[in-house]
Amino acid sequence: MNSSMADYLKVVASHLHPELVSPLALSHIQALAQNLPPCSLAGFECRLSAEQSNVDFQVNLGSWLPHAEFATNLSNSSYPIWKAFQDFCQEWTDPTSLLHRNIDNLWLEFDLDEQPSEVPTPCVFLALNQKIVSEAQELMQITLRLLNYPTSLLLESNLRLCVDSLPSDAIITHLGAMLSRPNKVVRLNVKGIPPENLLDYLMQIGWKDQTNELSILVSTLSEFVDNVVLTFDVGETIHPRIGLECFLEKQPRFEPRWQLFLDYLVERGLCTAAKQNAVLDWPGFSQKAELQDLWPMNLTWSHRLLGSNALSIFWRAISFIKIVYHSGIPLEAKGYLAFGHNWFNVSALTQSKLQKTEVTNQTSWLKSEENGAEVSQYIEQVRSYYDRMNPLILKYVGKTYQSGLLTNNSNTDFYRETNLYCAAQAGIQSGYYILDAGCGVCGPSIDITQQIEGVRIEAITLSVAQANTAKKLVQQARLAERIQVHVGDFHNLPFANEVFNLVFFLESIGYSYDYQRLFAEVYRVLRPGGSLYIKDVFSKEFPLSNQEQQELAEFDRVYAQKTPSLSKVLEKISGIGFEKVISRDLSEILSAQEFNNAMIEFKNGFSCLTEFGKFHYRQFQCLPIFFGEIKAYKPS
Structure with missing residues (x-):
């Protein structure tokens, strides 16, 4: 063949850290890759412990395999499996066949303990068409065709039991023939079993374990990841070795739980610190312009045909981390690193x-x-952010959704103390009529109204969910006559001119999309001599370093806001006509520690993210923000 998988491997090989894939292991993979067709999806199975260095190689031959010459070229190999594999592929090409209807694509996994002289016997994994495969009988027929050897009645019975015992929302995603292994078994990958039900399912199908260790392990892993896929081998018994494939939807740049998960594995002795760093460094992209000399020739020719509208990219990603459990044997962790090639339409990207x-x-x-x-x-x-986050904010943060808190006195309610501090700074007096702009669920308004007699507050939020919660909390506090909750945009206030003594923003100014318009509205509804008070998060002044800009952008993305600089806000306030405009840096008296604590909890002796933390936790290194306050007056 003119091009091979070795050509694709060259593009990504420099990103494989030798701690993860040793030069010897890479040489074994390179030797194999020379005999494989160029596949647009492949990956490495890397052992993460210090004692293990073997690396297996996987290729996805895709649904086009039956039309390729690969199986035919290998049918004369000294390994007899390839003749049976050729027959399997030929049947797959028939649109009327069971295989064609039920198999989406196919993976080959090669165990590489030594350098192969030719393509060795692989393990074969079929990605099943979930719309088709729904009965044990169909799965059994595919299994018999894949194994290509007589199976026992016990294996067939166990396989049917595995299918019939699945919970309603669970599915078998992959069917594997472990042809390179000594045991004649079928591997099943099962997705969609809730963590709390996983052990019950295994017991129903005949898996045996005298301990509760697996249940505890699954519960712990589920705190770190989005999904846990169960894998196990089926033969004349259900084999004791269990695989737990742990998936996160996003890559480390956008998902801090990868770092936390791998920290946990390092603490458990399942992964070395060097391999942890190598795994986290793997994701990324490569373009032809960067690697002209290494770019595969078949892609170069395709690029010439497609022209400037086609963008050729190799990508790298962490696929999942697998934890292997076998009672009485130490746990094992494996990292699955994927890479592939894709074409993109430049016109669609730059329109x-x-x-x-x-x-x-x-x-x-x-x-x-x-x-x-x-x-x-x-x-x-x-x-949408506040409608979705409202239950989690209430559960993990509370009624006041602010990150900057007074935390000098550990015996006080930090949130209430901060709210009353802001009330004092704003100069709230008995009898004031106040607008709480960006009120959340009215935690600050409730604290202030309970503390200061005669205060009346109009509270406004964009979120219907927050407004409904706020009304319930106000009712519970017996303050319905003094606090009114509104759903609306604080750039278009539903109030008459010159009615309020004070308008305050407590960590809500960052949700403004037009400061000129916002402060004009505030000016309009304030009485002559009325005041504006802001306590919020501000960005440091420009210029910012590239990393600071990136971290600020990620911070804004996570919280759906647009963090302003203090100078920008001050300029807009003064430009509207406010006077006596003063500001102060509050960094020395406010801390985000209590807010950050809402993102972490401890389970089974290990730290993990709360549900709130899974959405918000980030490991910022130089986030350019600080807490500050502004006070200004409308002329009398």
């Missing part, structure tokens, strides 16, 4: 949002329409 027009006023109208659409989209983004 301009704004249509060009020769008429100036038409261009302005198009920009206005675009800006209006962006504002609507952002409002919906903020509303």
Whole structure:
């Protein structure tokens, strides 16, 4: 063959850390890859402990395999499996066959303990079409065809039991023939069993274990990851070795739980620190412009045919981490590192949002329409964030959703103390009529109204979920006559001119999409001599380093906000006509420690993320933010 998998391997090999894939292991893989076709999806199975260095290699031959010459080329190999594999592939090509209807694609996994002289016997994994495979009989027929040797009645009976015992939402995603292993077994990958039900399922199908260790392990792992896929071998018995494939939907750059999960494995002695770093460093992309000399020739020719509209990219990703459990034997951890090649349409990636027009006023109208659409989209983004997060905020943070808290006195309610501090700084007095702009569930309004007699507050939030919770909390506090809750945008306030003594923003100013418009509205509803008070998170002044800019962007993305600089807000406030505008850095008296504590909990002696933390935790190194306050007055 003109091109081989070795050509694709060259593109990513430099990103394989020798702690994870030793030079010897890589040489074994390279020797094998020379005899494999160039596949657009492949991966490495890496042992993560200090004692193990073997690395297995996997390729996804895709649904196009039956039309390739690969199986035919190997049918004369000294390994007899390849003749049977050729027959299997030929049957797969028949649109009327059981295999064609039920198999989406196919993986080959090669155990490479030594350098192969030719393509060795692999383990074969079939990715099953979930819309088709629904009965034990169909699965049994596929199994018999895959194994290509007589099976016992006990294996068939056990396989049927595994299918019939599945919970309602669980599915078998992959069927494996472990052809390179001494035991004649079938491996099943089962997805969708709730962690608390996994042990019950195993017991139903005849798996035996005298301890409760697996149940504890599954419960712990589920705290770190999004999904746990169960794998096990079926023969004349259900074999004792259990695999737990742990998946996270995002890669480490956007998902801090990878770091926490691997920290846990290092603490358990299942992974070395060096291999942890190598796994986390693996994800990324490579383009032809960066690696001209290494780019596979078949892709170079394709690029010439497709022209400038085609973008050729190799990607690298962590697929999953697998924990292997066998009662009485130490746990084992394996990392599965995937890589592949894809073509992208450049035109689709770079299409301009704004249509060009020769008429100036038409261009302005198009920009206005675009800006209006962006504002609507952002409002919906903020509303959606708080509607979704409201239950988690209440459970893990409480009624006051603020990160900057007074934490000097450990015997006090940090949130209430901070709310009353802000009330004092704002100068709230008995009888004041106040607007709480961005009120959340009214934790601050309730604390202030309970503390200061005669205060009345109008509270406004974009979130219907927050407003409903706020009304219940206000009712429970017996403050319904003094606090009114509204759903709305604080850029368009539903109040008459010059009615409020004070408008305050407590960590909500970052949700403004137009400061000029916002402070004009605040100015409008304040009485002459009324005051504006802001306590919030501000970004440090520009210029920021590249890493600071990236971390600030990620911070804003996580919390669906647009963190402003203090100078920008001060400029807008002064420009509207406010006077006596003063500001202060609160970093020395406010801390985010209590807020951060809401993201972490301890289970079975190990730290893990709470449900709130799974959405919000990030390991920032130089996040350029600080807590500050602003006070300003409308002229009398």
